[in-house]
Amino acid sequence: DAGVIQSPRHEVTEMGQEVTLRCKPISGHDYLFWYRQTMMRGLELLIYFNNNVPIDDSGMPEDRFSAKMPNASFSTLKIQPSEPRDSAVYFCASSLAVRGNQPQHFGDGTRLSIL
Amino acid sequence: RKEVEQDPGPFNVPEGATVAFNCTYSNSASQSFFWYRQDCRKEPKLLMSVYSSGNEDGRFTAQLNRASQYISLLIRDSKLSDSATYLCVVTHGSGNTGKLIFGQGTTLQVKP
Numbered sequence: 001d002a003g004v005i006q007s008p009r010h011e012v013t014e015m016g017q018e019v020t021l022r023c024k025p026i027s028g029h030d031y032l033f034w035y036r037q038t039m040m041r042g043l044e045l046l047i048y049f050n051n052n053v054p055i056d057d058s059g060m061p062e063d064r065f066s067a068k069m070p071n072a073s074f075s076t077l078k079i080q081p082s083e084p085r086d087s088a089v090y091f092c093a094s095s096l097a098v099r100g101n102q103p104q105h106f107g108d109g110t111r112l113s114i115l
Numbered sequence: 116r117k118e119v120e121q122d123p124g125p126f127n128v129p130e131g132a133t134v135a136f137n138c139t140y141s142n143s144a145s146q147s148f149f150w151y152r153q154d155c156r157k158e159p160k161l162l163m164s165v166y167s168s169g170n171e172d173g174r175f176t177a178q179l180n181r182a183s184q185y186i187s188l189l190i191r192d193s194k195l196s197d198s199a200t201y202l203c204v205v206t207h208g209s210g211n212t213g214k215l216i217f218g219q220g221t222t223l224q225v226k227p
Contacts, residue, residue, distance in 0.1 A: 033215075042219040043159070043202070056214060091158055103149055104215060106158035 004107035012113045018080040025094030035091040119218035136221045138186040138203030151202040
């Protein structure tokens with residue numbers, strides 16, 4: 001089975017530009033998570049969805065960040081306008097509806113560099 | 116105080132050594148616990164779940180102490196390929212929210 005698929009794998013762009021990151025979760029998974037990872041702050045949860053509905057966006061840094069999940073097989077994380085401090089690795093993960101120990105499965109990540 | 120705390124290391128050990136990582140969590144309502152492994156420039160991957168009675172998977176043993184809110188991972192007969200960052204992960208609270216809290220990770224370097 002295909003795992004979580006993210007695109008692009010790498011993105012380099014100038015500050016002020018709009019950045020859109022994409023994610024396809026594992027088929028049948030009910031939860032989708034967006035994370036950001038930096039050396040300084042580690043892995044931070046930005047937002048997550050259950051059945052396409054945003055449940056907790058308290059980790060979204062500011063209004064420049066937005067996320068959508070129009071259907072069960074696709075989600076986007078958008079940064080507009082981008083800033084150099086947004087440079088990080090952004091991971092998408094998905095999991096089944098939670099009963100007992102349900103781990104999350106991560107995509108390969110998008111390495112974002114804002115110049 | 117962070118919700119999940121780990122010693123960042125690095126732990127530098129020779130091949131064949133036994134090494135133990137510890138982790139503490141602050142939310143007593145947390146119900147599920149995991150160890151993830153992350154290789155350099157790769158995504159985190161589930162290593163093993165942690166069960167109340169303790170569990171073993173080959174050379175890896177995980178323990179949970181709910182009273183002390185403490186989780187451990189023991190690696191026996193360490194291999195070069197065990198070199199990675201190990202992330203302690205707990206669920207956020209008792210509800211079925213799906214939300215996981217990740218520790219900062221402990222880095223292990225196994226040397227020949």
